[in-house]
Each structure stands twice: as C-alpha cells, then as structure tokens.
Amino acid sequence: MALYRSGYRFCRCLALTLILVGVTEVKGQLMWVQLHNGSLGNVTTAAPVPPGRRDAVLGYDVTRNQLILFGGTPGPLNDTWIYNVANNEWREVNTSGAPNPPARYAAVGGVSGGYFYLAMGKGPHDVYxxxxxxxxxxxxxxxxxxxxAPQTTPAQQDNSSQPYSPPGRAFTTGGIYVTGSRLYVSLGTNDDMRTKYTFAYDVVSNLWFKEDEGCNLYDPRCPHPRxxxxxxxxxxxxFVVFSGCLSGEGSAGPCPSHDAWRYDGQAKTWTxxxxxxxxxxxxxxxxxxxAEGKRYVALYGGQTNTATIVQTADLAADEVAILDLESGxxxxxxAAPENNMTAVPELRVSAAMATGPDGIFLFGGASYHGVHANDLWLLRGNATYADQSPSSPCAPMTTTFVTVHGILMVIGFGFLLPIGALLMRHFSCIYTHVTFQILGICCAIAGFVLGVVSVRSAHFSFAHAIIGIIAVILGVLQPINALCRPKEPRPEERKGVARTVWQxxxxxxxxxxxLLGLINSSLGVFLAVAVLPIIIAWYTWLGLLVLLWFVGEIARCLGRMRQKGKGGRPMASTLHGSQSDGIINGWEKGDGAYVNPVTESVRL
Incomplete structure (x- = not known):
C-alpha cells in the first residue's frame, strides 16, 4: 500500500510538473489566443470560412456574442459573414434577393443599436x-x-449646420461607437486629394454634417491630410488617429509620419x-x-518600411502599442502566447479588429510576404492586463527622405548661403563667399532631389514645393551667373552698363x-511634422540670422557716416584717391581681392 501511495504521488507530481513546464497559461498580462486557424471547418464541424483578405470591416455584436465581417480585398469583396463566438463557427449571410452594398475595401463601420453600419470605401475601377x-x-x-442628403454647393459645405453629403473616400478614420448615434469619417483619400475634413452621419436623422474643417499643411494645431x-x-x-502617409495629391510630409491625435466631437478640437x-x-x-476606470487603445501590426525610409525600427511579432487616453x-x-506550446499571430498589415468583452478580436490581414490570411485571434486582456504586461522602450526616431531633405535644406539655405552672403557683404571675404555658396547650392540640390522623391504624386501642387523650386533655380543660376560676369573695370575706369546690370x-x-529658402525652411518644419524642440531650434537660429543682418547693416551705415564725417571716401567713379589704410582709389583690399565698399564691386 505504501508503495502504491508513493507511486501515485510521484505520478501526480510528474503530471503537475509537465503541465507547469509545457502548457502553463500566462496570467495577468495580454495574451494571444487563436480562435480559428482559417482552415475549412474546425475540429468538430465542416462549416465554411471566409476567404483570406485585408482592409475588411469587422464589428462585434455584444447582444448576440457574434462578429460581423464585410468586404475587403483582393477582389474587392462584398460578402457578409457572421462568426458565432460561443460555437467557434463562421457562416455566410445569405443576401440574395435583397439590396447589398457594392464590393469595397478600406471602409469604416461598427455595431450600434442592433445594426452593423458600413460607409465609404473603394470599389472596382477606382470607384470611391x-x-x-x-x-x-x-x-x-x-x-x-x-x-x-444630395451634394451641396461649396458655400453650404463651409457651413457645419447645413446637411452635406461628403465626397467618397477610402483609407479613412472613423466608424460608429457601440453606444453612439453618429458615424464619423475623417481624413482619407479619393486619389484626387488627401482630405482634411471630418464629417458625421446622424443615423437618427439620416443626415451628414461637417464636423471639422481641418487645418492647412503648415498649421500644427491639427493633423495634416493623410x-x-x-x-x-x-x-x-x-476617435484617435496615428501615423499614416502625408504625401501626394496636394499634400506633403513624412510617409509614414510619427504623430498621433485625438478628436473630441463635442468640443470639436484636436489634441x-x-x-x-x-x-x-x-x-x-x-x-x-x-478596467478600473482605465481606457486604453491597442495598436497592432502595420508596415514600417517604405521606399522613402532611411532608417526605422522593425516591429516585433508580439509587440502591441498601448495608448492611455487619459494621459495621452x-x-x-x-503580448504572450496562450501557452508556450502555441505562437503569436504572424506580423501582418491591414488586419481587421473589433473590441469584445474579453479582449480584441483580430481577423485576416496580409503577411509581409503578401499572403492574405483568414485566421481569427483574440488578444485576451483588458487595461489592467496591459499594465501588467512586459514593456519595452519607445522606438528610436525614424529617418525618412523628408528628414534628410530638411537637414540638407537647413544646412544650405539656413546656414551656408546666408552666412556666405553676410561674410561677403560686411567683410569682403570673396573666397569664403564662393566656397560657402557652392557648398550651399550642392546641399540645396541634393535636398531638392530627395524632396521630389519623397512626394508620391502631384509634386508641385502646394506652396512649399513651388517656393522651393524657385529658390533652388535662382540659387543654381548664381554660380553660372558669376562665371559669366563682365570684366571688372580698373579703379581708374568707369563701370559699364553690362557690369552694372550683372551686379x-x-x-x-x-x-x-x-530669402525664399529661409521662408520655405520655416514652412517645412511644420510640413514635416517636426517635434517642438526642432521647431524652437530653427526659429531661434532664424532670429539670430535676422539679428546679425540688422547689426551688420547698422554697422555699415555707421561706417559710411563716419567716413563722410572725415571728408568722405572717394566714390567708385572717382579717379584719384588715397592709398593709405589699404584703400586705392575707393577700392579696399580684403581676402585677396579688392572690393569697393560703396558699390560692393569685386576685383580679384
């Protein structure tokens, strides 16, 4: 009997050890649980499953404990599916013989009041x-x-109290909250433009209303079109917005950007x-x-590398970014796997997510290899579980072509060119002037090329691009102009018309x-969504440049007044003058050249 009891205890301990080592569930943190692997049927049924897709709309119906899935791509698709959470089973909704939404993807939607809502999106043949x-x-x-409501006039569109039917768009933000009666649509694209407006559709009155006008590209108070x-x-x-592409179709900026925003529909303000x-x-x-009064948002997946990225951090398969709405x-x-016998979802883009009572449902998306998934996962946990999950440091700064473009333009137009011009004007440093100007123009040309490449389309359809190309063209013409300058007259000769025009x-x-370069750099820090320290640093330097210019001009005027008080220095047209103090007939020697301080003529 004693031997039997000892063997029984040993078996119990061994079994418990195996459970703890092999399949122990991780407690108290976010974890991924696979609900359906996407194969036809599951272990108990042969029920159909929706085909793999991305950019679909997913909603959770809390009353009936079910998920609703519509549309997506490739296709695009217009099928409707319902997933019974309790039975772990998909079924396709039979919509034959009744109106059905046209096929689309990148739409918005949600569940509220016993209905699953759908709006906007992109259909076949680029229909929005x-x-x-x-x-x-x-x-x-x-x-x-x-x-x-029918399309209205531009005057009515500018009046937020007037009903308005907004133009179609895709890849927008919004939807309807589970307890809400307004379906929001904000930002997005329709290929003709990146839109900045925010609209809301009242599901009770069946009317659209313009909620927010948005901001221009250089206003830091709200998100730029994306x-x-x-x-x-x-x-x-x-609602909350994070990152996105700010480039193309009348807009410019990082693609992707790093900024995040929250819109308050009651106050109609962005933060x-x-x-x-x-x-x-x-x-x-x-x-x-x-949980415990905490309201958190989870961000998952996405594409971090694009054609305009120089350096960025790769996403980890188990990484979930958590936003505290209270603190911002x-x-x-x-997020751990359910146990160490399973895995976490493969990293993907454009998956569909919806909030449930026990966590967040995730369906489909496309892998980094372009495979369209149809598996279903649950990110189990709440706000408290998120706080108890392992953390990692914030991502290092991402460097894009826009970043390098801005650095080169600031070095060229913000430092080398203006400093070179000031040295020439006030200290007659001709060789330093030439060196600074050539280096500055080289930086400007390189920055211009990167700026053009960073904009996806419609490259010169906004003020920053137009001012930039004018500034660069004028800058490039300067060394060409210098090479073609007419011969400088000797000190005893009068200056000809050609030389006067050239000067x-x-x-x-x-x-x-x-001047245009400095103005454009001042606009660019906002267009690039630069962080506040960079904006402060640029405008501090710009203020210093302006101060140096004023001080130089005041000193120049005082010097001329002092010379006039001593009897006056011979003008450039004077044929005779003193040769004392390095001045020969009105020409002052400096940095290996003779410069007329009155006319700023240069003679090597």
Missing part, C-alpha cells in the same frame, strides 16, 4: 463610395441603404498625443475592454533665393 448601409442584426439580417493611417472610435463622439510607437502604414487599432501617452507591451542681377537673385 460615400453611401451608408446598415445590416439588421436583430431580425432579418438584411442590408438597407440609408438615405443621404491616408493609410491607423484609427479607432474611442467614444460616441471621439496631439505622445509619439512612442514606430511610425507605420496599414496598422490597426481597437479599444481594450475598460504610449507604452510598448509584449544687380547677381545680388538680387542671390538675396531672393536666400
């Missing part, structure tokens, strides 16, 4: 929709197209948030279930080029 649909979840499971960004509704009149996660395109966001700050967390063109062209 601005319609609104809803699926009855409580009874018929039929789609219904909701009425919208698409391919991440976003999620965080309240009935509140910029912390920027900790790696900038990305095609990321996905969803709310974590609330981010943390990077690791005017050279000085005027150089000064206009530098």
């Amino acid at each position: 929709y601005n319609d609104v649909w809803r699926l009855d979840l409580a009874g018929t499971e039929r789609w219904e197209m909701l009425p919208v 698409y391919l960004h991440s976003g999620v509704m965080t309240g009935s009149e509140e 910029q948030l912390d920027n900790c996660p790696t900038p990305r395109l095609y990321g996905t966001m969803a709310m974590l279930p609330e 700050s981010w943390t990077l967390r690791q 005017f063109v050279h000085r005027f062209g150089g000064r206009v080029s530098i």
Whole structure:
C-alpha cells in the first residue's frame, strides 16, 4: 500500500510538473489566443470560412456574442459573414434577393443599436463610395441603404449646420461607437486629394454634417491630410488617429509620419498625443475592454518600411502599442502566447479588429510576404492586463527622405548661403563667399532631389514645393551667373552698363533665393511634422540670422557716416584717391581681392 501511495504521488507530481513546464497559461498580462486557424471547418464541424483578405470591416455584436465581417480585398469583396463566438463557427449571410452594398475595401463601420453600419470605401475601377448601409442584426439580417442628403454647393459645405453629403473616400478614420448615434469619417483619400475634413452621419436623422474643417499643411494645431493611417472610435463622439502617409495629391510630409491625435466631437478640437510607437502604414487599432476606470487603445501590426525610409525600427511579432487616453501617452507591451506550446499571430498589415468583452478580436490581414490570411485571434486582456504586461522602450526616431531633405535644406539655405552672403557683404571675404555658396547650392540640390522623391504624386501642387523650386533655380543660376560676369573695370575706369546690370542681377537673385529658402525652411518644419524642440531650434537660429543682418547693416551705415564725417571716401567713379589704410582709389583690399565698399564691386 505504501508503495502504491508513493507511486501515485510521484505520478501526480510528474503530471503537475509537465503541465507547469509545457502548457502553463500566462496570467495577468495580454495574451494571444487563436480562435480559428482559417482552415475549412474546425475540429468538430465542416462549416465554411471566409476567404483570406485585408482592409475588411469587422464589428462585434455584444447582444448576440457574434462578429460581423464585410468586404475587403483582393477582389474587392462584398460578402457578409457572421462568426458565432460561443460555437467557434463562421457562416455566410445569405443576401440574395435583397439590396447589398457594392464590393469595397478600406471602409469604416461598427455595431450600434442592433445594426452593423458600413460607409465609404473603394470599389472596382477606382470607384470611391460615400453611401451608408446598415445590416439588421436583430431580425432579418438584411442590408438597407440609408438615405443621404444630395451634394451641396461649396458655400453650404463651409457651413457645419447645413446637411452635406461628403465626397467618397477610402483609407479613412472613423466608424460608429457601440453606444453612439453618429458615424464619423475623417481624413482619407479619393486619389484626387488627401482630405482634411471630418464629417458625421446622424443615423437618427439620416443626415451628414461637417464636423471639422481641418487645418492647412503648415498649421500644427491639427493633423495634416493623410491616408493609410491607423484609427479607432474611442467614444460616441471621439476617435484617435496615428501615423499614416502625408504625401501626394496636394499634400506633403513624412510617409509614414510619427504623430498621433485625438478628436473630441463635442468640443470639436484636436489634441496631439505622445509619439512612442514606430511610425507605420496599414496598422490597426481597437479599444481594450475598460478596467478600473482605465481606457486604453491597442495598436497592432502595420508596415514600417517604405521606399522613402532611411532608417526605422522593425516591429516585433508580439509587440502591441498601448495608448492611455487619459494621459495621452504610449507604452510598448509584449503580448504572450496562450501557452508556450502555441505562437503569436504572424506580423501582418491591414488586419481587421473589433473590441469584445474579453479582449480584441483580430481577423485576416496580409503577411509581409503578401499572403492574405483568414485566421481569427483574440488578444485576451483588458487595461489592467496591459499594465501588467512586459514593456519595452519607445522606438528610436525614424529617418525618412523628408528628414534628410530638411537637414540638407537647413544646412544650405539656413546656414551656408546666408552666412556666405553676410561674410561677403560686411567683410569682403570673396573666397569664403564662393566656397560657402557652392557648398550651399550642392546641399540645396541634393535636398531638392530627395524632396521630389519623397512626394508620391502631384509634386508641385502646394506652396512649399513651388517656393522651393524657385529658390533652388535662382540659387543654381548664381554660380553660372558669376562665371559669366563682365570684366571688372580698373579703379581708374568707369563701370559699364553690362557690369552694372550683372551686379544687380547677381545680388538680387542671390538675396531672393536666400530669402525664399529661409521662408520655405520655416514652412517645412511644420510640413514635416517636426517635434517642438526642432521647431524652437530653427526659429531661434532664424532670429539670430535676422539679428546679425540688422547689426551688420547698422554697422555699415555707421561706417559710411563716419567716413563722410572725415571728408568722405572717394566714390567708385572717382579717379584719384588715397592709398593709405589699404584703400586705392575707393577700392579696399580684403581676402585677396579688392572690393569697393560703396558699390560692393569685386576685383580679384
């Protein structure tokens, strides 16, 4: 009997040890649980499953404990699927014989009041929709197209109190909150432009209203026009936006950008948030279930490397960025697998996510190899679990072509060219002037090329680009102009008309080029969504340049007045003069050249 008991205890201990080592579930932190592997049927049924896709719309119906999936690409698709969470089973909704939303992807939607809503999106042949649909979840499971106000005049569009039907768009932010009655649409693209406007569709009155006018490209108070960004509704009149592409179709900036924003629909204000996660395109966001009064947003996946990226941080497969809506700050967390016998989802872009009672559902998306997935996962946990998950440092700064473009332009137009011009004007440093100007123009040309490459389309359709190309052309003409200068008259000779015209063109062209370059650099720090310390540093340096110019001009005027008080220095047209103090007939020697301080003529 004693031997039997000892053997029994040994077996129990061995079994417990195997469980702890092999399949121990991780407690108290975010974890990934695979609900469905996407294969046809599962271990108990042979039910159909939706084909793999990306850019679909996913919503969770808390009353019936089910997920609703619509559309996506490749295709695009217009199928509707429902996933029963309790039974772990997909089924396709039969919509034959009834109106059905046209095939589309990159739309917005959500579940509220017993309906699954759908709006906007891109369809076949580059069609952009601005319609609104809803699926009855409580009874018929039929789609219904909701009425919208007709297109209105531009004057009415500018009046937020007037009903308005916005143009179609895709890759937008918005949707409808589970307790909301307004479906929001903000930012996005329709290939003709990157839009900055925010609209809301009232599902009770069936009317669109313009909520926010947005900002111009150089206004730091709200997000610049963009698409391919991440976003999620965080309240009935509140949503969050992160990163995205700010380039192309009348807009410019980083692609991807690093900024994050929150929109308050009641106050109609934007608030910029912390920027900790790696900038990305095609990321996905969803709310974590609330806990202990904490409201957190989770950001998952996306594409960090693009054609205009110089350096960036790669995403880890288990990385989930968490945004605290109260403080506006981010943390990077690791979500563990359900146990050490399973894995986490393969990194992907454009997955669909929806908030459930136990965590966040994730469906589909495309892998980095272009494979379209149809597996279903649950990021189990709430806000408290997120706080208890392992953390990692914020991502290092991402360097894009826009970053390098800005650095080169600041070195060229912000330092070398203006300093070279000041040294020539006030100290007659001709060789230093030539060296600085050539180096400055080289920086400007290199920066210009990178600036053009960084803009996806419509390269010269906004002020920064137009001013930039004028400044660079004028700058490039300066050394060419210098090589073609007429011969400088000797001190005893009068200056000819050709020399006079050349001097005017050279000085005027150089000064206009530098002025436009400084103006454009001042606009560029906002266009590039530069952080506040960089903006402060640039405008401090710009103020110092202006101060140096004023001090130089005052000293120059005082010097002329002092010379006049002593009897006056011979003018350039004077044929005779003193040779004392390095001055010969009005020509002052400096840095290996003779310079007339009155006319600024140079003679080597």
